[in-house]
Amino acid sequence: MWLKFGVAPSGELAGIDEVVRGKTQLTCLYCGGFLTAKKGSVKEHHFAHTLETCKFVSQRIKTKAFPSLPLYDNFNVQLPGQELEQLKVLWKEYGAQDYAIPKDLVNFRWQLKGLLESEGDRIYQFTHLGKIPVGALPLALFNRVQEPLLLSELMKLEGSVEIALSAGLSCLEERRADLQIYRSQLRRILVNSLYFLEVKADGNCFYKIGVTTRQIEERITEVQRDVRAHYSDVAVNLLGLWEHRGNVELYFKHRYKAFNYRIGKLTEYFAFPDVKVVLNDLYGMEPKMLSDVELDAIAGC
Known part of the structure; x- marks a missing residue:
């Protein structure tokens, strides 16, 4: 996750979608350094420090720890790509048909994440949260x-x-x-x-x-x-x-x-x-x- 907000001279926060590409008068919330808007066609649009990136933001970029709205622009609920594809197949074959899911097809981590719930000893169903990655809710x-x-x-x-x-x-x-x-x-x-x-x-x-x-x-x-x-x-x-x-x-x-x-x-x-x-x-x-x-x-x- 990249830095998406900077501080305007007025003290208000401005988002990356509100500015044009290039150097800005916005400053970093964490260090006060000036920011440049990076709005290319490859990477996600974001702010970078015009000079040296402050240590705090550099660490946040590596750990993906900037605060973000839950389930706003990312709906895979932190599933690895392979697991997400498996979940989609499971939805197509069982969830969309409202069939009970056999226990041997259930990834235990999906249950821990609240994506599936038990309907008995050996059968499962998708929860509301579990339907979000497949767009079914x-x-x-x-x-x-x-x-x-x-x-x-x-x-x-x-x-x-x-x-x-x-x-x-x-x-x-x-x-x-x-x-x-x-x-x-x-x-x-x-x-x-x-x-x-x-x-x-x-x-x-x-x-x-x-x-x-x-x-x-x-x-x-x-x-x-x-x-x-x-x-x-x-x-x-x-x-x-x-x-x-x-x-x-x-x-x-x-x-x-x-x-x-x-x-x-x-x-x-x-x-x-x-x-x-x-x-x-x-x-x-x-x-x-x-x-x-x-x-x-x-x-x-």
Whole structure:
């Protein structure tokens, strides 16, 4: 995992997706050194120190220990590649058919991770968590799994800061930086609304998923402009808008990746044989009611 946030001169955190490639006026949360935005086509976009990388960030890159949102942009639940493929095969042959899984096919680590649960002495079933790597968990249930994990990680980081403060530990500023990075990520998904658009273009019909903090009319205008670079007759209709649901966008793309419909370099479009199934999935989500903790995160407290 790479460093994805820097501190602007205003004191606010800025993400790698908010800046252009090259040297910036952003500084490292951990050492105060200036950062350069690395946005190439091979490695994941990230910040690097303009001069020498500080020891703390260098260690974090090696250990993949930067704070991140649980189940936000990585859905393999820390499974090695071979085990992930095995799990997918198991889902296809048993889970998708709602068949009981024989014990001799179960990797014990999957049970320890909570991916499978026992239905008897020798048979198993996929849990809600276990369905996430294979994209089989409905959006409503995904929220129920992820949201407690989001807040649990926040409380863990806050507790870590409190311990360092009360004990006078030298790592206090590092732990504060971790908490600031995490709260910034949490705030970003909470302030975003998820939208689902129908796009009709030159007799074709496809759909777009995305998030925005602006008025949806502005985003629709931009989508029309983007699609018109590839089609002449374009109409865009809003099929749904869900406030504070920025956490769902990437899981939606993971769940429905088989229906991805690329338009040039545009990647957030999908073509479905029956969009009613997808709409039922989206509208199955409960309206997001922000807790006091989440309201504090939005306020930047």
